[in-house]
Amino acid sequence: MQMGKILLIISMIFSLENIFIKKSDDDTKYLQTLLKQKNIVELPANTTYKINGTLYLKNGQKILGNHATIIQTAPGKPIFDCVDKKDISVSQINLKGYGNDYSPTSSSTSVGILCFGAENVRICENNFYNFSYSPVAGLRKVKNVLFENNYCEGIGLNNPKYYQKDVTGVTLGGEDIRILNNRITNSSQGIMIAEGSKNITIKDNQIYNLPLEHGIYVDASCSDIIIENNKITKVNGSGIKIQNRSKKIPPGISKNILIKDNTVFDTGLGDGILVNNTEGNEVYAENVTITGNILKNIGQDGINLRFSKNSKVLDNQILTTKRSGIYLKENYSLTIYKNTIENIQQNGIFDEGSGTNIVMDSNTITNIGLAGNDKNGLSSGIFIQSGNNRQIVNNYLKGNPKYTQYSLYIPDGDQKTIIIKNNKFIGARDSGARFSEGKVKFKEFTGNQFDSQVSGSKILNQPNQ
Structure with a gap:
């Protein structure tokens, strides 16, 4: 009986501590405590939290936001960190970045969800705003990542000191990546796939109003890529760009790439679809198929295909190019x-x-x-x-x-x-x-x-x- 009273008192003290933390201007400790207590964390609907730090997720963590909002008030810090973790799910949450902390590096941590090396990750039905690098960044060694039904609104060009090319809607690199049915706007680039990635599907996304570079950018030496049924409008660079430049990067040359049934309208300075190599004639993309795309009001070439072997350009509509x-x-x-x-x-x-x-x-x-x-x-x-x-x-x-x-x-x-x-x-x-x-x-x-x-x-x- 005495032990029961002691446990009750400890529980009450812990609850009061949580309430005290929640009432402060920084909700980092409060939210981190919730994450430590449970694998499945469900936030109260439509609540708002401000954090001045980073929330660290653990293996098997599932977060259901119920449209709660978390605002980052510190520069250069991710909201969620699941680096090298497994079996993570984040859904139905609004994440807002600091917004004025761009640095010219692809390893920036000014992101919503940092997931380098993470495996079996689901990021679905979230809204991301104002991140100076990317809503989601997993530049290396991610595996089996689903990014689906999210809305991503970037910072635009808010710092004339830098060429802000690393501001993206999502940046991922690794294998078995699916980017499906998202809306991405006001970032420098829409979707970026890092060099050496494989087994990538980019499908049914809407990408629009990008003031600097490309709608979809696949970096060097990527293979087994499907880019299908995306709608890309009003981008300053190319609608879709496949870069191939080095056979030294695993798994080697770019190959087995299908670009199908996309629409690209209104590119400023770029091509509708560009497949290119910038490191010498010995490196060729292999088995590239470009089919069923509609390209209209293109600032350079409708389809620009360079340094390829065994490729096909079939049944595309190219309407108005400069x-x-x-x-x-x-x-x-x-x-x-x-x-x-x-x-x-x-x-x-x-x-x-x-x-x-x-x-x-x-x-x-x-x-x-x-x-x-x-x-x-x-x-x-x-x-x-x-x-x-x-x-x-x-x-x-x-x-x-x-x-x-x-x-x-x-x-x-x-x-x-x-x-x-x-x-x-x-x-x-x-x-x-x-x-x-x-x-x-x-x-x-x-x-x-x-x-x-x-x-x-x-x-x-x-x-x-």
């Missing part, structure tokens, strides 16, 4: 099939001539060369600067006679390795097609219609067949 519809450099075994390209300032397809085994088949290209820049072939429908082993078959191109100089222009290709067959190219101003002055016979040249509607010959430098 440079080319499709830009190609150093691609090997590439198929460009059944794309719709229209209202293009420069070339419908610009092929630098590097790489080999490139097939352009059944594409529809209309109203190109609208910038009226004839210099270096930039007002041609399809422009192939040089190269070999190309097939241009079954394409339909209708230029704008006021602007389109040539429908097809190949000034310096190895014509004996090129097939041009069953195309209908009309509406050019000067010539339906222009080839090299050597008039070398093509490997195959049959069933084509090349018409100039205003002046000049149908074909300039007609090859000997």
Whole structure:
């Protein structure tokens, strides 16, 4: 009986201590006490807490916020830390960052949930505001992370001292990552996947109003990536960017990437979809498929594909770009099939001539060369600067006679390795097609219609067949 009274008194003292902590200006100790007491913590609905520190989660921790709000009042500190922990769940909570503590480093801890090295993490149905780095940051070694149905609103560009490229909606790196059905706005970049990641699905997200860089950015040497059905609007950089630059980073080169059924509207300075390598010709992305995307009002090229092997660009709609519809450099075994390209300032397809085994088949290209820049072939429908082993078959191109100089222009290709067959190219101003002055016979040249509607010959430098 005496022991029961003692336990009751201790319990009352502990409760009073909790109440005292809760009434202070800093709720860090109060909330940390709750987290230590229970694996499953359910916060009272619609309450607000202010913390001046970090809340450390433990293995197996599940937090149900019931739309409570936690506000970080200290700079440079995460709200939740689950670094190297397992089986964590955070849902239905509003997290607000300090908001004015940006530092130019990808290892910043100005985040909502810090989860480096965490495994089996679910972050769902939360609202994140005002984080100077990212709502969720797990730059390395995360495994089996689900980020779903969250709203993320960043800080915009609030510090002119820095180029704030590391401000993102979510930054994760590791394997088995799913980023699904989130809304991300007002950050420098929407979704960032760190180098060397694999087995990534980015699907059904809405990303909009990004004032600095890209909607979705996948860094070097990532593999087995699905980017599907995302809506990306009003971003200053590229809508979707895949970076490939080093085979030294595990698991090596970028490969097995599917970019499918996304819409990208209104990029400021970037491309609609960009696959690029910035570290030398020996590094190629492999098995990249870009299909079913709608790209409109693009600040540079609709699709910019560089340094790839065994890739496909299929059934995309590219509508209004300030440079080319499709830009190609150093691609090997590439198929460009059944794309719709229209209202293009420069070339419908610009092929630098590097790489080999490139097939352009059944594409529809209309109203190109609208910038009226004839210099270096930039007002041609399809422009192939040089190269070999190309097939241009079954394409339909209708230029704008006021602007389109040539429908097809190949000034310096190895014509004996090129097939041009069953195309209908009309509406050019000067010539339906222009080839090299050597008039070398093509490997195959049959069933084509090349018409100039205003002046000049149908074909300039007609090859000997």
